[in-house]
Amino acid sequence: MPNQVPECTDAPAVPPAAEWFLPRDSLQALIECLQEDGYTVIGPVVDQEAITYQVISSVDDLPRGWTEEQSAGRYRLVRRDDEALFGYTVGPHSWKAFLFPPQVTVARADRSSDGRWEMTTPEETVPRHAFLGVRACELAAIAVQDRVFLEGPWVDPVYQARRREVFIVAVHCTQAASTCFCTSMGTGPECRTGFDLALTELEDGFVIQGGSDAGHEILERLDVAVAAPSQSAAAGSARRQAERQIRRHLDTNGLRDLLLNSLDDSQWDAVAGRCLSCTNCTMVCPTCFCSTVTDVPDLSGDHVKRERSWDSCFNVDFSRMSGGVIRNDVRSRYRQWLTHKLASWHDQFGQSGCVGCGRCITWCPPGIDLTEEVAAIRSHQEPIP
Amino acid sequence: MTSSVSDDPVAVGRKKLAVFKFASCDGCQLSLLSCEDELPALAEQIDISFFLEASSRIGTGPWDIALVEGSITTPEDEQRIRSVRRQAATVVTIGACATAGGIQSLRNWADHDEFLRCVYARPEFISTLASSTAVADHIPVDYELRGCPVDRYQLLSVLRDLIRGRTVRLPRHSVCLDCKRRGTVCVEVAQGIPCLGPVTHTGCGALCPAFNRGCYGCFGPSAQANTGSLIRTLAEGGLPEARRVALFRSFNAAAPEFRIDERAARSDIGSSGTGRGELS
Numbered sequence: 323m324p325n326q327v328p329e330c331t332d333a334p335a336v337p338p339a340a341e342w343f344l345p346r347d348s349l350q351a352l353i354e355c356l357q358e359d360g361y362t363v364i365g366p367v368v369d370q371e372a373i374t375y376q377v378i379s380s381v382d383d384l385p386r387g388w389t390e391e392q393s394a395g396r397y398r399l400v401r402r403d404d405e406a407l408f409g410y411t412v413g414p415h416s417w418k419a420f421l422f423p424p425q426v427t428v429a430r431a432d433r434s435s436d437g438r439w440e441m442t443t444p445e446e447t448v449p450r451h452a453f454l455g456v457r458a459c460e461l462a463a464i465a466v467q468d469r470v471f472l473e474g475p476w477v478d479p480v481y482q483a484r485r486r487e488v489f490i491v492a493v494h495c496t497q498a499a500s501t502c503f504c505t506s507m508g509t510g511p512e513c514r515t516g517f518d519l520a521l522t523e524l525e526d527g528f529v530i531q532g533g534s535d536a537g538h539e540i541l542e543r544l545d546v547a548v549a550a551p552s553q554s555a556a557a558g559s560a561r562r563q564a565e566r567q568i569r570r571h572l573d574t575n576g577l578r579d580l581l582l583n584s585l586d587d588s589q590w591d592a593v594a595g596r597c598l599s600c601t602n603c604t605m606v607c608p609t610c611f612c613s614t615v616t617d618v619p620d621l622s623g624d625h626v627k628r629e630r631s632w633d634s635c636f637n638v639d640f641s642r643m644s645g646g647v648i649r650n651d652v653r654s655r656y657r658q659w660l661t662h663k664l665a666s667w668h669d670q671f672g673q674s675g676c677v678g679c680g681r682c683i684t685w686c687p688p689g690i691d692l693t694e695e696v697a698a699i700r701s702h703q704e705p706i707p
Numbered sequence: 708m709t710s711s712v713s714d715d716p717v718a719v720g721r722k723k724l725a726v727f728k729f730a731s732c733d734g735c736q737l738s739l740l741s742c743e744d745e746l747p748a749l750a751e752q753i754d755i756s757f758f759l760e761a762s763s764r765i766g767t768g769p770w771d772i773a774l775v776e777g778s779i780t781t782p783e784d785e786q787r788i789r790s791v792r793r794q795a796a797t798v799v800t801i802g803a804c805a806t807a808g809g810i811q812s813l814r815n816w817a818d819h820d821e822f823l824r825c826v827y828a829r830p831e832f833i834s835t836l837a838s839s840t841a842v843a844d845h846i847p848v849d850y851e852l853r854g855c856p857v858d859r860y861q862l863l864s865v866l867r868d869l870i871r872g873r874t875v876r877l878p879r880h881s882v883c884l885d886c887k888r889r890g891t892v893c894v895e896v897a898q899g900i901p902c903l904g905p906v907t908h909t910g911c912g913a914l915c916p917a918f919n920r921g922c923y924g925c926f927g928p929s930a931q932a933n934t935g936s937l938i939r940t941l942a943e944g945g946l947p948e949a950r951r952v953a954l955f956r957s958f959n960a961a962a963p964e965f966r967i968d969e970r971a972a973r974s975d976i977g978s979s980g981t982g983r984g985e986l987s
């Protein structure tokens with residue numbers, strides 16, 4: 323990571339958290355800086371009637387003037403009455419797809435004519451991604467997956483190789499969706515750590531903060547000025563607006579024990595009547611990390627690819643063992659999901675598996691809301707006197 | 708690690724394959740024939756003894772593997788499928804007709820005699836059953852490959868596994884998982900397009916949603932499909948009852964979890980359940 327001395331030597335030494343101002347028409351320069359450094363920039367793009375994360379080449383690809391409405395089981399793109407580039411919240415995609423790819427070949431085995439098998443790890447050019455527009459809950463989700471894939475006894479080489487190369491441009495939320503509850507999970511809406519740069523969008527530009535040496539190095543190449551107090555104040559109030567808009571709440575008080583002591587609660591039956599076991603909640607969740615590994619031979623049987631694909635505890639065969647399927651009804655699968663996310667994740671990784679992004683609420687076709695499920699279980703276990 | 712050639716199940720002796728057709732459009736057999744690149748290799752590894760769509764050779768049983776396309780719609784079919792079962796070690800049904808009764812199972816909801824009178828000048832010459840049913844309703848089936856038509860790569864991989872004595876793995880999750888793996892944005896949630904994906908069996912790679920259409924349910928019900936909940940969701944989303952019925956009345960209409968009648972398509976029933984198809 324290059325860490326040059328600032329060219330502008332008469333500028334005062336600036337502490338890392340200092341705020342700068344990037345004029346609106348200089349955002350393109352930021353994208354170009356990243357591209358010059360060899361990054362493929364991934365950012366928000368309107369596609370398939372939603373704001374998705376895809377490769378972008380310029381600011382023109384960004385969702386200028388778009389936002390969305392979200393509620394349980396429903397998402398709709400909506401026009402804004404301004405030209406905001408980041409005036410939306412989180413959508414159907416998450417950054418995990420770029421760090422933990424949905425499908426990847428992890429090994430190959432080939433049998434030569436003398437009958438000898440050779441196993442190889444496929445060579446790959448690791449993509450060098452810059453993420454543009456990462457929200458606070460998403461930074462937290464990346465940290466959760468870092469814990470899972472990098473900080474346990476087994477390091478995942480696929481994740482590790484990609485993660486090392488990532489440059490993160492975070493964007494502070496200035497509005498919240500009805501499904502957001504990051505405040506309950508202590509993850510947002512303000513970006514505090516885990517970014518290289520962080521932007522707060524204002525009408526005429528961005529208040530920008532560096533969060534790493536790499537971030538400061540990019541700042542030095544940009545046409546930024548120290549943010550005026552009025553600009554910093556405007557950014558602060560925009561960020562507080564997001565916080566004020568958050569309505570959803572998850573009571574995390576004693577949550578682990580509450581759930582693990584409620585394994586026979588009637589709510590699991592009630593939710594099983596609604597749940598389609600379709601896997602959507604786990605797929606959109608930015609922290610879910612499960613996968614399945616399949617050996618795929620060709621017709622000759624001499625060449626085998628070992629493929630890893632996203633999998634989910636809602637897939638009936640996810641719990642198939644030698645004796646059969648362990649979680650053989652929707653009730654036990656929903657219970658697995660909720661108790662893993664909110665309870666046993668603490669035992670496994672010392673934190674919650676939920677960052678409060680609300681994706682599982684929006685993208686659940688029947689609109690099952692985990693905050694409501696938890697509240698129902700709590701009301702059964704802790705009846706109001 | 709080495710393995711000597713004598714371990715090779717193919718070298719020990721080629722298995723014998725037969726392909727049978729019942730009431731169907733032949734599309735699934737064509738799926739096998741359209742594996743042009745793989746067919747020569749397949750023919751080396753398996754003895755294609757009976758496959759009228761491909762060859763005039765009429766080999767006799769017993770067979771190691773029988774692929775069965777089509778549904779059971781005549782008294783003669785009922786007899787013939789039993790004879791296939793008696794002569795085949797492994798029976799694999801292929802396609803929506805064989806696994807669920809096919810589009811022709813729409814007759815199950817109609818007056819069969821009236822159809823005969825309308826269509827045929829001399830209905831007394833026609834000998835058919837009043838219903839179109841899945842092969843598994845008549846004989847034990849070892850593996851069911853769903854889809855209208857089947858996925859030819861899945862068909863090939865099952866044949867490959869059977870040839871080599873490998874465990875056959877048939878995923879049975881919903882189409883939604885495949886949508887998400889390929890990055891498709893849910894058309895149901897983002898656009899309100901009715902989609903059968905949450906209760907439909909994997910196999911197509913989530914084709915239709917990737918082209919901005921709801922899933923038509925070609926691969927039939929996924930494991931433990933909660934059809935009742937999806938119907939309530941569609942009703943709450945404003946889809947009228949007639950359209951809810953029509954959604955399920957296609958290639959897999961007679962699959963137990965998709966077998967809804969007008970009463971069951973109402974949104975007010977089955978408000979709780981175990982997650983098994985409650986409307987079957």
Ligand code: SF4
Nearest residue numbers: 607676677679680682
């Ligand atoms: S459980 Fe739901 S709200 Fe929590 S991080 Fe996952 S998708 Fe977001």
Ligand code: SF4
Nearest residue numbers: 610611612635659662
């Ligand atoms: S909730 Fe399910 S899919 Fe997600 S990480 Fe846990 S077991 Fe895996």
Ligand code: SF4
Nearest residue numbers: 597598600601603686
């Ligand atoms: S909770 Fe919703 S999204 Fe998750 S499996 Fe059940 S129906 Fe699907």
Ligand code: SF4
Nearest residue numbers: 883886893894902904
């Ligand atoms: S588009 Fe259909 S199949 Fe795909 S995720 Fe949505 S409901 Fe499931």
